[in-house]
Amino acid sequence: MDFASDVWYTLARRFRNGLREPIWIFFSLTQPLIWLLLFTQLFKNLALVPGFPTSEYLLFFAPGLIVMMAVFSSAYTGFDILQDVQFGVLDKMLVTPANRYAMIVGNILNALVSMVIQVLIIFGMVYVMGVSVATGVGGILLTLVVVCLIGLAFCSLSYALIVATRSHTALVVIANLLSLPLMFLSSAMMPAELVPDWVQTAMKFNPVNYAVEAVRPLFVGGYDWSSYGMGLLVLGIFAAVGVTTAVLAFRNFGK
Amino acid sequence: MDLIVTDKLTKIYNKQIVAVDHIDLDIKEGEIFGLLGPNGAGKTTTIRMLSTLTRPTSGTATVAGYDITRDSRKVRQLIGYSAQAAGLMENATGRENLDLFGRYHHMDGGLLKERIDELLALVNLTEDANRLVKTYSGGMRKRLEIATALVHQPRMLFLDEPTLGLDIQIRVNIWEYVRKLSEAGITILLTTHYLEEADRLSHRVAIIDKGKIIATGSPEELKSAIEGDAISLRMPSASAEEQAATFQKTEKILSAQPFVKKIMATHDGVNVYVDRADEAMPKILRLLEKEGVETASTTVSRPSLDDVFIKYTGRTIAEEAAQNNTGKEGK
Numbered sequence: 001m002d003f004a005s006d007v008w009y010t011l012a013r014r015f016r017n018g019l020r021e022p023i024w025i026f027f028s029l030t031q032p033l034i035w036l037l038l039f040t041q042l043f044k045n046l047a048l049v050p051g052f053p054t055s056e057y058l059l060f061f062a063p064g065l066i067v068m069m070a071v072f073s074s075a076y077t078g079f080d081i082l083q084d085v086q087f088g089v090l091d092k093m094l095v096t097p098a099n100r101y102a103m104i105v106g107n108i109l110n111a112l113v114s115m116v117i118q119v120l121i122i123f124g125m126v127y128v129m130g131v132s133v134a135t136g137v138g139g140i141l142l143t144l145v146v147v148c149l150i151g152l153a154f155c156s157l158s159y160a161l162i163v164a165t166r167s168h169t170a171l172v173v174i175a176n177l178l179s180l181p182l183m184f185l186s187s188a189m190m191p192a193e194l195v196p197d198w199v200q201t202a203m204k205f206n207p208v209n210y211a212v213e214a215v216r217p218l219f220v221g222g223y224d225w226s227s228y229g230m231g232l233l234v235l236g237i238f239a240a241v242g243v244t245t246a247v248l249a250f251r252n253f254g255k
Numbered sequence: 256m257d258l259i260v261t262d263k264l265t266k267i268y269n270k271q272i273v274a275v276d277h278i279d280l281d282i283k284e285g286e287i288f289g290l291l292g293p294n295g296a297g298k299t300t301t302i303r304m305l306s307t308l309t310r311p312t313s314g315t316a317t318v319a320g321y322d323i324t325r326d327s328r329k330v331r332q333l334i335g336y337s338a339q340a341a342g343l344m345e346n347a348t349g350r351e352n353l354d355l356f357g358r359y360h361h362m363d364g365g366l367l368k369e370r371i372d373e374l375l376a377l378v379n380l381t382e383d384a385n386r387l388v389k390t391y392s393g394g395m396r397k398r399l400e401i402a403t404a405l406v407h408q409p410r411m412l413f414l415d416e417p418t419l420g421l422d423i424q425i426r427v428n429i430w431e432y433v434r435k436l437s438e439a440g441i442t443i444l445l446t447t448h449y450l451e452e453a454d455r456l457s458h459r460v461a462i463i464d465k466g467k468i469i470a471t472g473s474p475e476e477l478k479s480a481i482e483g484d485a486i487s488l489r490m491p492s493a494s495a496e497e498q499a500a501t502f503q504k505t506e507k508i509l510s511a512q513p514f515v516k517k518i519m520a521t522h523d524g525v526n527v528y529v530d531r532a533d534e535a536m537p538k539i540l541r542l543l544e545k546e547g548v549e550t551a552s553t554t555v556s557r558p559s560l561d562d563v564f565i566k567y568t569g570r571t572i573a574e575e576a577a578q579n580n581t582g583k584e585g586k
Contacts (some may be wrong), residue, residue, distance in 0.1 A: 009358040017346050042491040088340030095306050098359035255310050
């Protein structure tokens with residue numbers, strides 16, 4: 001009961017904070033649109049290459065973009081608590097009887113909610129552009145599950161990094177260093193069949209790739225339970241590692 | 256009754272930096288207890304251990320009988336903690352800040368609202384309650400920050416350097432609030448490196464240096480342990496070597512005099528401790544003039560807590576503060 005209340009008030013505080021930053025809302029809503037338009041225009045003719053899985057680059061790229069949004073926005077969520085760490089607010093919160101894990105859950109839920117909204121906007125755009133998703137509403141729901149898992153993993157790691165280093169720079173450098181290569185070493189933009197062998201090998205070790213592979217059939221073709229199941233397994237493990245890291249970082253905070 | 260008892264409380268960071276070294280404290284219910292010492296003396300680490308933020312390396316401490324490590328949840332219900340840093344959510348209103356801390360203490364909504372109104376009135380922020388904290392002045396922030404530690408009506412309040420970096424008028428203002436709280440029955444442990452603050456607020460003071468408690472008692476007791484008056488001689492400004500030479504010369508001249516009890520170098524001159532300053536002063540000045548030691552000005556003071564600090568450590572707190580201005584206490 002107390003746990004639920006601690007989660008709720010943490011979340012409510014974040015929502016209120018978010019609503020006080022209309023510019024932030026504006027950008028996080030328009031960003032998916034800009035990316036979708038730019039990428040689909042830029043890579044439009046890729047779909048003409050022999051061996052490309054679909055004649056619509058938009059359908060191919062939308063799942064990649066969804067995963068990319070999830071990775072990018074969750075990798076930087078550590079900034080949400082940076083001020084709390086630096087201004088001693090987190091210290092004061094930890095001196096209350098509130099459950100510290102409930103605080104983590106509340107903060108992550110906040111990040112996931114905005115991520116889900118962004119993903120729904122992309123689905124809306126795809127629909128408006130006159131392309132239909134192969135698996136319809138069922139596919140949208142399954143996509144959101146994957147997005148939440150990968151978001152959970154990256155949010156947790158991002159929080160752990162901020163709590164452990166208390167450094168703005170560390171997060172910027174590491175998030176920048178990792179997020180783009182993680183995208184390029186996946187089939188988000190290019191089908192695996194069209195990239196060099198070593199990239200294909202690297203993809204096998206990249207959790208982001210499993211997210212893309214799990215979601216793509218829902219857009220192109222239809223339900224593919226083996227790649228979806230594989231995605232859930234890999235992302236489940238990745239999320240568990242992330243959450244454990246975050247819990248350990250919080251436990252050691254200030255000790 | 257003792258509200259806080261510590262037994263050989265110790266914190267060692269990274270197996271080598273001893274921040275707090277076998278501290279034994281007893282803080283009585285209802286008193287304001289001051290922990291006075293220079294930066295890096297171990298004040299913040301002590302307060303962080305007692306408020307369950309940092310685990311002790313060895314030793315124990317109890318708050319109202321509850322062990323700070325084993326019963327930390329219970330301890331957290333009884334204490335309020337005011338951080339040295341700003342400690343507030345900038346992008347939230349004053350009321351929202353108080354509300355969240357009440358919620359984290361699982362207070363009932365109706366009761367919480369009443370309590371918040373009461374606290375806002377106490378710290379004179381009723382009219383600014385619905386403004387964002389980022390628009391607040393330094394004094395308003397500190398008042399609100401202390402209030403956030405009080406929402407759940409704790410029995411024990413920890414104030415870590417409550418007036419650090421604040422103007423003197425604001426400082427006096429915060430002191431008034433602290434006294435008001437004390438009169439309302441709350442027990443307060445405050446850390447400070449301002450002598451005046453410890454002297455004017457605390458019922459009892461412990462002087463801490465390099466992780467060790469070097470003296471404990473009421474400010475009067477501590478000061479009366481220092482006999483006599485202090486005469487501060489300020490010398491004309493000079494290079495460090497010249498200053499050292501002047502000090503040596505002065506020490507040589509004055510230590511030969513039977514009425515001089517002790518001589519200490521300060522950052523701009525010399526402190527001479529004597530039984531009666533009114534009689535000693537003309538003699539001292541005459542002696543120095545004869546030997547060609549110039550003095551720019553003189554001040555006579557009754558012993559202060561700084562003199563207590565000097566007595567035990569041979570240094571003044573003000574000098575420590577100046578040297579460590581940029582160094583922050585280890586967390």
